[in-house]
Amino acid sequence: MELYDVMRTTFSAREFTADPVPDSVLVTILDNARFAPSGGNRQGWKVVVVREQKTKDELARLSGIAAKRYAAQAANGESPWNTIDPPRVDAATIEKTQAPARLTEPISKAPVVLVLCVDLKVVASIDQDLKRVGVISGASIYPFAWNVLMGARHEGYGGTITTLATAQEPKIQELLGLPAHVAVCAVMPLGRPVQRLTRLKRKPVGDFAMRERWGGPPLA
Numbered sequence: 067m068e069l070y071d072v073m074r075t076t077f078s079a080r081e082f083t084a085d086p087v088p089d090s091v092l093v094t095i096l097d098n099a100r101f102a103p104s105g106g107n108r109q110g111w112k113v114v115v116v117r118e119q120k121t122k123d124e125l126a127r128l129s130g131i132a133a134k135r136y137a138a139q140a141a142n143g144e145s146p147w148n149t150i151d152p153p154r155v156d157a158a159t160i161e162k163t164q165a166p167a168r169l170t171e172p173i174s175k176a177p178v179v180l181v182l183c184v185d186l187k188v189v190a191s192i193d194q195d196l197k198r199v200g201v202i203s204g205a206s207i208y209p210f211a212w213n214v215l216m217g218a219r220h221e222g223y224g225g226t227i228t229t230l231a232t233a234q235e236p237k238i239q240e241l242l243g244l245p246a247h248v249a250v251c252a253v254m255p256l257g258r259p260v261q262r263l264t265r266l267k268r269k270p271v272g273d274f275a276m277r278e279r280w281g282g283p284p285l286a
Protein backbone atom coordinates (compact mmCIF):
# COMPACT_ATOMS: atom_id res chain seq x y z
CA MET A 67 0.00 0.00 0.00
CA GLU A 68 0.98 3.59 -0.53
CA LEU A 69 2.27 5.10 2.75
CA TYR A 70 -0.26 7.92 2.99
CA ASP A 71 -3.10 5.44 2.41
CA VAL A 72 -1.79 3.35 5.31
CA MET A 73 -1.55 6.44 7.55
CA ARG A 74 -5.08 7.53 6.67
CA THR A 75 -6.75 4.14 7.06
CA THR A 76 -5.10 2.38 9.99
CA PHE A 77 -8.14 2.44 12.24
CA SER A 78 -8.78 1.03 15.71
CA ALA A 79 -10.06 -2.50 15.10
CA ARG A 80 -12.21 -3.80 17.95
CA GLU A 81 -14.17 -6.62 16.31
CA PHE A 82 -12.35 -9.68 15.06
CA THR A 83 -13.12 -12.84 13.10
CA ALA A 84 -12.22 -16.22 14.57
CA ASP A 85 -9.06 -16.36 12.43
CA PRO A 86 -6.00 -17.05 14.56
CA VAL A 87 -2.95 -14.77 14.56
CA PRO A 88 -0.07 -17.24 14.25
CA ASP A 89 3.15 -16.71 16.18
CA SER A 90 4.98 -16.47 12.85
CA VAL A 91 2.88 -13.42 11.90
CA LEU A 92 3.47 -11.82 15.30
CA VAL A 93 7.22 -12.34 14.90
CA THR A 94 7.12 -10.68 11.47
CA ILE A 95 5.13 -7.73 12.81
CA LEU A 96 7.43 -7.25 15.80
CA ASP A 97 10.54 -7.78 13.68
CA ASN A 98 9.51 -4.72 11.67
CA ALA A 99 8.01 -2.72 14.55
CA ARG A 100 11.34 -2.83 16.39
CA PHE A 101 12.72 -0.21 13.99
CA ALA A 102 10.67 2.40 15.84
CA PRO A 103 12.56 5.32 17.38
CA SER A 104 13.11 5.56 21.15
CA GLY A 105 14.98 8.07 23.32
CA GLY A 106 18.72 7.37 23.03
CA ASN A 107 17.79 4.27 20.97
CA ARG A 108 17.43 2.40 24.27
CA GLN A 109 14.58 0.23 22.93
CA GLY A 110 13.00 -0.34 26.32
CA TRP A 111 9.93 -2.11 24.91
CA LYS A 112 8.86 -5.53 26.14
CA VAL A 113 5.89 -7.43 24.75
CA VAL A 114 3.87 -10.07 26.59
CA VAL A 115 1.86 -12.17 24.12
CA VAL A 116 -1.34 -13.29 25.83
CA ARG A 117 -3.46 -16.09 24.39
CA GLU A 118 -4.87 -17.67 27.58
CA GLN A 119 -8.56 -16.82 27.92
CA LYS A 120 -8.37 -16.38 31.68
CA THR A 121 -5.66 -13.74 31.35
CA LYS A 122 -7.48 -11.91 28.54
CA ASP A 123 -10.68 -11.88 30.65
CA GLU A 124 -8.80 -10.42 33.61
CA LEU A 125 -7.22 -7.70 31.42
CA ALA A 126 -10.72 -6.87 30.12
CA ARG A 127 -12.08 -6.75 33.66
CA LEU A 128 -9.27 -4.44 34.76
CA SER A 129 -10.00 -2.18 31.76
CA GLY A 130 -13.62 -2.01 32.88
CA ILE A 131 -12.70 -0.26 36.12
CA ALA A 132 -11.23 2.83 34.41
CA ALA A 133 -13.87 2.56 31.67
CA LYS A 134 -16.60 3.36 34.20
CA ARG A 135 -15.02 6.72 35.05
CA TYR A 136 -14.29 7.27 31.35
CA ALA A 137 -17.95 6.73 30.42
CA ALA A 138 -19.30 8.75 33.37
CA GLN A 139 -17.11 11.75 32.53
CA ALA A 140 -17.86 11.50 28.80
CA ALA A 141 -21.61 11.41 29.55
CA ASN A 142 -21.11 14.56 31.66
CA GLY A 143 -19.47 16.40 28.74
CA GLU A 144 -15.94 16.14 30.15
CA SER A 145 -12.64 15.07 28.57
CA PRO A 146 -12.25 11.85 30.54
CA TRP A 147 -9.18 11.29 32.70
CA ASN A 148 -7.50 14.60 31.80
CA THR A 149 -5.13 15.95 34.45
CA ILE A 150 -6.04 19.64 34.12
CA ASP A 151 -9.74 19.79 35.01
CA PRO A 152 -10.75 17.78 38.09
CA PRO A 153 -13.56 15.27 37.43
CA ARG A 154 -17.02 16.72 37.98
CA VAL A 155 -18.61 13.31 38.54
CA ASP A 156 -18.59 11.80 42.01
CA ALA A 157 -17.52 8.31 43.07
CA ALA A 158 -21.10 7.08 43.43
CA THR A 159 -21.95 8.15 39.86
CA ILE A 160 -18.84 6.43 38.54
CA GLU A 161 -19.66 3.28 40.50
CA LYS A 162 -23.13 2.97 39.03
CA THR A 163 -21.97 3.70 35.46
CA GLN A 164 -21.77 0.67 33.19
CA ALA A 165 -18.41 0.06 31.51
CA PRO A 166 -19.14 0.26 27.74
CA ALA A 167 -18.75 -3.19 26.16
CA ARG A 168 -16.71 -1.73 23.28
CA LEU A 169 -14.00 -0.79 25.78
CA THR A 170 -13.69 -4.23 27.38
CA GLU A 171 -14.99 -6.94 25.03
CA PRO A 172 -12.31 -6.56 22.32
CA ILE A 173 -9.73 -7.58 24.93
CA SER A 174 -11.48 -10.78 25.98
CA LYS A 175 -12.63 -11.68 22.46
CA ALA A 176 -9.48 -11.00 20.40
CA PRO A 177 -7.50 -14.11 19.40
CA VAL A 178 -4.39 -12.56 20.89
CA VAL A 179 -3.64 -9.61 23.17
CA LEU A 180 -0.26 -7.93 23.25
CA VAL A 181 0.65 -6.23 26.49
CA LEU A 182 3.18 -3.55 25.57
CA CYS A 183 5.48 -2.56 28.39
CA VAL A 184 8.49 -0.32 28.80
CA ASP A 185 11.49 -0.76 31.05
CA LEU A 186 11.63 2.55 32.93
CA LYS A 187 15.26 1.89 33.87
CA VAL A 188 16.28 2.80 30.33
CA VAL A 189 13.81 5.60 29.53
CA ALA A 190 15.06 9.19 29.67
CA SER A 191 12.02 10.90 31.19
CA ILE A 192 13.22 14.44 30.57
CA ASP A 193 10.02 16.06 31.87
CA GLN A 194 10.08 14.23 35.22
CA ASP A 195 10.65 17.40 37.28
CA LEU A 196 7.99 19.52 35.62
CA LYS A 197 4.80 20.20 37.55
CA ARG A 198 2.57 18.32 35.17
CA VAL A 199 1.88 14.76 34.20
CA GLY A 200 4.81 13.12 32.38
CA VAL A 201 4.37 12.73 28.63
CA ILE A 202 7.90 12.25 27.36
CA SER A 203 8.35 8.66 28.58
CA GLY A 204 5.51 7.56 26.32
CA ALA A 205 7.40 8.79 23.30
CA SER A 206 9.85 5.91 23.79
CA ILE A 207 7.12 3.28 23.42
CA TYR A 208 4.12 4.55 21.43
CA PRO A 209 5.95 4.90 18.10
CA PHE A 210 6.68 1.18 18.58
CA ALA A 211 3.01 0.53 19.40
CA TRP A 212 1.96 2.38 16.25
CA ASN A 213 4.46 0.38 14.19
CA VAL A 214 2.85 -2.80 15.53
CA LEU A 215 -0.55 -1.59 14.31
CA MET A 216 0.79 -0.60 10.92
CA GLY A 217 2.60 -3.93 10.60
CA ALA A 218 -0.60 -5.72 11.58
CA ARG A 219 -2.44 -3.80 8.87
CA HIS A 220 0.19 -4.81 6.34
CA GLU A 221 -0.31 -8.46 7.30
CA GLY A 222 -4.12 -8.20 7.02
CA TYR A 223 -4.78 -7.86 10.73
CA GLY A 224 -5.77 -4.97 12.99
CA GLY A 225 -5.97 -3.92 16.59
CA THR A 226 -6.28 -1.06 19.03
CA ILE A 227 -3.96 0.73 21.44
CA THR A 228 -5.92 0.53 24.69
CA THR A 229 -4.75 2.07 27.95
CA LEU A 230 -7.68 1.80 30.37
CA ALA A 231 -6.21 -1.26 32.08
CA THR A 232 -3.03 0.66 32.95
CA ALA A 233 -4.89 2.47 35.74
CA GLN A 234 -4.63 -0.93 37.47
CA GLU A 235 -0.93 -1.37 36.65
CA PRO A 236 0.05 -3.10 39.93
CA LYS A 237 -2.59 -5.77 39.29
CA ILE A 238 -1.30 -6.32 35.74
CA GLN A 239 2.26 -6.52 37.05
CA GLU A 240 1.11 -9.22 39.45
CA LEU A 241 -0.96 -11.01 36.79
CA LEU A 242 1.93 -11.20 34.33
CA GLY A 243 4.86 -11.27 36.76
CA LEU A 244 6.28 -7.93 35.61
CA PRO A 245 9.02 -6.30 37.69
CA ALA A 246 8.04 -3.04 39.42
CA HIS A 247 10.19 -0.90 37.07
CA VAL A 248 8.40 -2.20 33.99
CA ALA A 249 5.41 0.01 33.14
CA VAL A 250 2.38 -1.17 31.24
CA CYS A 251 1.84 1.08 28.21
CA ALA A 252 -0.88 -0.60 26.21
CA VAL A 253 -3.10 -3.65 26.16
CA MET A 254 -3.52 -4.32 22.45
CA PRO A 255 -6.17 -6.75 21.16
CA LEU A 256 -5.16 -8.03 17.72
CA GLY A 257 -6.96 -10.09 15.13
CA ARG A 258 -8.46 -10.13 11.66
CA PRO A 259 -10.96 -7.21 11.60
CA VAL A 260 -14.58 -8.04 10.80
CA GLN A 261 -14.73 -4.91 8.68
CA ARG A 262 -12.22 -2.37 7.43
CA LEU A 263 -12.94 1.30 8.13
CA THR A 264 -11.41 3.69 5.65
CA ARG A 265 -12.91 7.08 6.45
CA LEU A 266 -11.37 8.10 9.76
CA LYS A 267 -12.58 11.28 11.50
CA ARG A 268 -9.75 13.73 12.11
CA LYS A 269 -9.52 17.51 12.47
CA PRO A 270 -8.08 19.46 9.52
CA VAL A 271 -4.48 20.78 9.67
CA GLY A 272 -5.63 24.39 10.08
CA ASP A 273 -7.28 23.44 13.40
CA PHE A 274 -4.04 22.42 15.10
CA ALA A 275 -1.02 23.84 13.23
CA MET A 276 -0.21 27.54 13.61
CA ARG A 277 2.55 29.82 12.46
CA GLU A 278 5.32 31.08 14.76
CA ARG A 279 3.46 31.03 18.11
CA TRP A 280 0.38 29.78 19.96
CA GLY A 281 -2.63 31.46 18.38
CA GLY A 282 -0.64 32.44 15.28
CA PRO A 283 -2.26 32.24 11.83
CA PRO A 284 -3.26 28.67 10.96
CA LEU A 285 -1.00 26.68 8.67
CA ALA A 286 -3.57 25.75 6.08
Ligand SMILES: Cc1cc2nc3c(=O)[nH]c(=O)nc-3n(C[C@H](O)[C@H](O)[C@H](O)COP(=O)(O)O)c2cc1C
Binds near residue numbers: 228230267
Ligand atom coordinates in the same frame (compact mmCIF):
# COMPACT_ATOMS: atom_id res chain seq x y z
C1 LIG B 1 -2.95 6.63 23.97
C2 LIG B 1 -4.19 5.96 23.45
C3 LIG B 1 -5.04 5.33 24.35
C4 LIG B 1 -6.18 4.67 23.91
N1 LIG B 1 -6.93 3.96 24.79
C5 LIG B 1 -7.99 3.25 24.35
C6 LIG B 1 -8.70 2.40 25.23
O1 LIG B 1 -8.38 2.26 26.41
N2 LIG B 1 -9.74 1.69 24.72
C7 LIG B 1 -10.10 1.77 23.40
O2 LIG B 1 -11.04 1.10 22.99
N3 LIG B 1 -9.43 2.58 22.54
C8 LIG B 1 -8.38 3.29 22.98
N4 LIG B 1 -7.65 4.07 22.11
C9 LIG B 1 -8.05 4.13 20.69
C10 LIG B 1 -8.70 5.46 20.34
O3 LIG B 1 -10.01 5.44 20.81
C11 LIG B 1 -8.61 5.63 18.82
O4 LIG B 1 -7.27 5.81 18.46
C12 LIG B 1 -9.40 6.84 18.34
O5 LIG B 1 -10.74 6.78 18.74
C13 LIG B 1 -9.33 6.92 16.83
O6 LIG B 1 -9.93 5.77 16.29
P1 LIG B 1 -9.88 5.47 14.72
O7 LIG B 1 -8.44 5.42 14.34
O8 LIG B 1 -10.57 4.14 14.53
O9 LIG B 1 -10.56 6.59 14.02
C14 LIG B 1 -6.51 4.71 22.53
C15 LIG B 1 -5.66 5.34 21.63
C16 LIG B 1 -4.51 5.94 22.08
C17 LIG B 1 -3.57 6.57 21.07
